[in-house]
Amino acid sequence: MDENKLPIPGVSIKIKGTSNGMSTGNEGTFSIVAQKGQALLVSSIGYIAQEVIIDERSTYTIVLKNDAKILSEVVVTALGIKKDVKKIGYATQEIKGSELVKAREPNAINSLTGKIAGLTVGGNAEMLGRPQLVLRGSTDLLFVVDGVPVNSDTWNISADDIESYTVLKGPNAAALYGFRGQNGAILVTTKKGTKDGRGFNVDFNSSTMFEKGFTALPKTQALYGYGNDYKYAYGNDLYDLDGSYRRTNVWGPKFDGQGVAQYDSPIDPATGIRTKTPWLSKGAKNFENFMEMGLLSTNNLSLSASGEKYDLRTSVSHTYQKGMAPNTKLNVDNLNIYGGYNFSPKWRMDGNLNFNSQYTPNIPDVSYGPNSYVYQFKVYGSASWDLNDVRDYWGGARGRPGLVQNYVEYGRHNNPFFTANEWLHGHQKTDINGYAKLSYKLNDDWNFSLRSQVTTWHQLRTEKVPPSTNLNQYVNDYYFNKTNGLYNIWYGDYREDQRSLMEHNHDFLANYNKKINEDFSVSGSAGANLRTFEYNSTWATTYALTLPGVYTLGNSQGPVKSYNFGSKMQVTSGYYTLDFGIKNWLNINTTGRVDKLSTLPKGHDVFFYPSVSLSTVISDYTKLPEFISFLKIRGSFADVRGALTSPTIGTAYNALTGNTVGSLLGGGTYGGYGTELYSSYDGPNYDNQNSYSVNTYYNNTPSVDFSKNIASDKIKPFDVKSYEGGTEVKFLRNRLGLDFTYFTSINGPLVFQLPVANSTSYATESVNAITSKKKGWELSVTGTPVKTTNGFSWDVMANLATYKETLSKIYDGVDGWAVNNHNYKVGERLDGIYGRAYVRAPDGQIIHDASGLPLAQQAGVNNNQLLGYANPDFVFGFNNRFTYKNFSFSFQFDGRLGGKIFDYVYAQSMNAGTALDLVEGQYGDARLKEWQSTNGGTVNATGAMVGNGVVITSGTPHYTNGKIDNFDQLTFAPNTKAVTLRNYIQNGVYGLFDEPFMVNRSYVKLREVVIGYSIPKKMLGKSFIKSASISLIGRNLLYFAQRKDLDLDQYASGFNLSSKSLGGKQSDLQSSTARRYGFNINIGF
């Protein structure tokens, strides 16, 4: 048995000096014939070997101690095969599920943040927001549960059922999963039956966390209100339809108590003109007052049992989250059942079923637009009104119950309470995955298994848009105006998005494991897999309802706009893995896989990919200095192929047309509205077809779109080649461990839609083009700086990772790739952000034009300037854990260093006049001076903003690639021209440049703090409670960044080769993030 008095099966028992021996059974028992005085050699992987001298006793209880020399001896690798960590030639990292179930995140995957070197988790603060996982720069990772790939949105992973997470960090580790594992994989091993001596175990885990206290919040000014050029007046019409400042920015008059016609100012019945009432700051804290305390409660009860022939586990979890935005919530139910039965020593059957259901009547929609609270309160938020005035959102003088909302502004946004309670975004999703497996153990060397697995989900998202919702033209059909004295009221819209996916995997696996003699061992597996895939989705909108408040597609005024997208795919595969071991000198592992993929044209649809890895444990056969207790070096190569599938998919409309739903609903002057939702998919993208799709442009008349891509039947699978080398070293009797990996990968040529000359009349052709090269390294350090005999210990885990991705080849005869605002050349970093920069004098001063604005950069792609890189230089995590007897204390800092991002909230709030910067420093002085020049808003302002910089006094600038190249012909003098601040910001700083809003991407977070106490066994005594612990927990407690108006956490990805997008260039509006703290109780019965 082990130190916890649990039986250890499979322990080798040998009589010293003989070849007599056997192994312990499942219950850890053994019997052997031996003579007194002989010694039993007792050994097992992971434990310190012992010698027991036989005396008179007939039974012996042998306690094996854990071998601290090997921290995690066995790891799960591809296909769920467990391997000795010493023999692996590539980088993996494992984390125990039990470490992540206390300081909870609503999404289990968010908890991995900072724990794995090289895995960047972009924790998403939004409800049902999917965390962005970036592994060596790639975002498309495969999730594997108990050896079988599952299609997951990460919300269907139940943290309490997870024994361990293993991250396979690159294609080298994941070669056996084929193209789905090209970027690495996250393997989840679920909990199985108990090893408890009583034969059963009951566990209860409960966390309750509260969310309050913003860590990232846009800072806005509360000195000036709605208006333009220091003027504002609400119109005489009830809904301001005749007002000049409807849908205005926040460049209005200062709150000096002067008279201004406002929404609640009375109308003089004699003249019909709105009177003036004092203009005051009444709502500086409207946003903070509107938001509520969030709550996250997770409860899990699990029961496991085992007997001679069976093991069982069943687990029920419920997660309830209440958002900080009013009336937002999320429920997740999860049921997990596992059962295994040994028919005989040779035959075993086991199966697992996981059922997950997510449901909510309303989650917030945060993308830029009148649906977003940050847009309402922060970007265009004026402090001129008090939140309490609009709590009754159908009431007041302007409200019409069920028809017209009561608000202070009818041009740009909506009453937030109306948004919260009437404009509802529902979500329902059911996820089921499970498998049944039959295994046969022929003998000690051979075993076989047959497995059938299914993963399926169905999701329904609905959006109920109530009457009088102000969509600010984001939807063409919105109107709120008056004809012939009557108000036209739009009765709202109903939108529905249904998606379902069904995937089957059937596989057969044969394993062989043989130790030929002391020096040689061989093990291997061979298998075959059939994967079938089917996906169906619809997206529909009414555009306008007939009856207000009835949210059905049938209640549509005009024809319902409805789109369908379906797809099918099949992959048949065969694969093998073969390991040779020669003593401890060398371990060789090779894998190979053949796929036949239905998405590729015949003749190119079958392909092979190999991998090989080598490792050697030098410390096992070489005498090393005393302080080095373990040294292993490893190296590997893998080649992965695949084609014409897409890791994610948007709405049916998006899948069909390539356009976002936002562009369908908006498409007007100000772009789309709403968030395009992407689901995990891994199905066909049909990118290589010349085809016609139906569309309509003019007055519902039918039209078609013809492909602008030239399809090719010569497309070959893409190719990712990855090389990796690394070392694991342990020092000072394993007190300090270090794991270092260097990797480089050649990604491509991709299956790519290469731009072609416009004169072909096509935009692109399908070819194998675009190759990138990634280089980087990952380092993780684990150590125990202090460990005393009285039970105190301090454990440290730190990790650090970096990589760079450059363009290494485009296509024969093509020397530029124009994408993301730049014509990239070979050798350039692909995460370079290019845009509009200030034009500067030789001394770096900003050049202004004669009118007092910063001089615009010349237009055109080739004139765009490098503004920074989107990928961080380093990603790190630093975890400390202190334990003393029954107490433990741990905390983690993590973050990213380096890189730039376009701060969208900052840019938009500068343009709108709300940014705090606009009342501070030079801007603030100019603004105040201008306000004073208006005589209380009665005369036009005199500009007082003199931009810091110079003007050209003689000579004409000449430019090359957007930069002046004839400074010798130019003379400069300081800029003295004063303009109004609004003009300077809107038409200059904001209107002409990207540079001012590029902010540092670095941040550090105090991610979690856990203070734990486990109640000592003796206190529990003989009660029915076997173990109990309580923890105080906190997450996201401190946040350090250059500008704390956005939480940089969720922008993990910079450039992503598979989508060719520089998505990480710019932030969006996001919910402001807050601290989360609470407690966790864990009880075992």
Added chain:
Amino acid sequence: MNLNTIKITGMIALAVVLGSCQKGDLLSNPNVANENSNVPVSLLLNHLTWSMYRGGGVVEKSSNSVGEEPFGQVGRWNQYTASTNAYYRGTNAYAFSNTATAYDLLRYANQMESKAIVQLGAVNNIYGALSKFFKAYSFVWLTQRVGDIPAAEAGNSANLTPKFDTQKEVYRRSLQLLDEANTMAGASIKPAVGVDNSATVVPGDIFGLTYLQWQKVINSYRLRVLISLSKRADDNTDLNIKQQFSDILTNTSKYPILTSNTDNLSFKYNATVNKFIYNPDETYNLFENVGKTYLDITTSSMDPRTFITSTPAPAEIASGKTVSDFTAYVGSSTAQTQSTLSANDALGKYSYVNYKRYFATFIGPDPAVIIGYPEVCFNIAEAINRGWAGGSAATWYQNGINASINSYGLSEGQSYDIGNVKGVTLGKVTISISNFLNHPNVKYKGDNSDGLKQILQQKYVAFFENSGWEAFYNWRRTGIPEFANNGPGINPSGVIPLRWQYPLEEQNNNNANYKAAVAAQYGGNDDVNQKMWMLK
């Protein structure tokens, strides 16, 4: 477990696996139609006409594509309006760089042409004629922006590096295509004895024109193309520019042309799907002023269209001027920076776009004209003025003015409400067309350069927020009317560019041909200020 159970289990397992195999074609996208399928040609025409309305490359989202609808960026580059707010109304600067193209029309036209022969069973059909028209339209659209372009070898997916043709050759080919289009359209109108499709609306066409109206559009467009070559008409006699123009004028039964505004190729807005660019939801007109180039012409000739398009400048009204005083209408100059314009605008110095007319309804006051009758009249007047054809330039000049006035629905003595930027009525004016027509600036000065200037000025006024880029191209060709130029608002170098650079994709992917073309035309420098062949 005995042997039988194992066998049975194994067979069941095998059945499950095989049963889940998917059969049939998994390669093709089941959600779309194959390239070779029978897509009705009317749907292709629907797409083509929509793309034409939106402007080159807009529907395909080509980089740097610019919508050609009224009151957009093109309207500002035509100097009809000027924006004082970059965010809400865009910029005024001529930031020309790599151009978009209209080659997507060529791709659709090729598809339409081949499918029409299969579906209609006759080579001479209206879709074939329109295919030729759209091909010519697509070539001309691009050549006048950059110079030499691929034409003969363009539009072929099997040739990814098409050779460039000289601009002259592109025009020769395009004029030829238009001639063929006319012939084919004529044949499709009367395909057999007793069949007359003249009044049949062409299915799929979003403009709603009949067979005959399309034929008129084809020939009227050809007049536009011919007159645009006025600088090279004399030294390129092989192109027969003058002759072609005169042939069309003298044989209108073979070459019918537009005869009234009802024949206009124009886009009609509707209240449900395709609303007018401005409508009651749009409130940002306070950032959009009417351009100086336009108002200087109309106000100095007592043109009643002043009242239709503009509101009086608030400061002028505040200083006591009446709404009928033409000097109360002040345009803003694109040569000034947005900053200066914004500062002046805050002082009420400029006229705004007429809210009452353009913002009051969802369907807008007028359809968006792409090729219109007033332009045809002015083109003919110009040709006669230049001596290309016989007839009275004065008459056609007058016809053009009248057609434009008519299109605004104006009549002599009509009372018209003048509003402010928000549509609040400030007063009334009485429309006087006769004062305008009798104004010395307007009375035709004869077939000389003064007369030509009048024709071109009135053409510019008639082009107000319609016909895409035509106002700009006419200025580029003739210098009339005088555009605001040489100022800091124009762009960082201060001068209105004369052309665009070639698209990056052409540079990257058809590099050798691109380089040769730029070397042959511009000394190797693909510069926006250089003059192309047609402007020399």
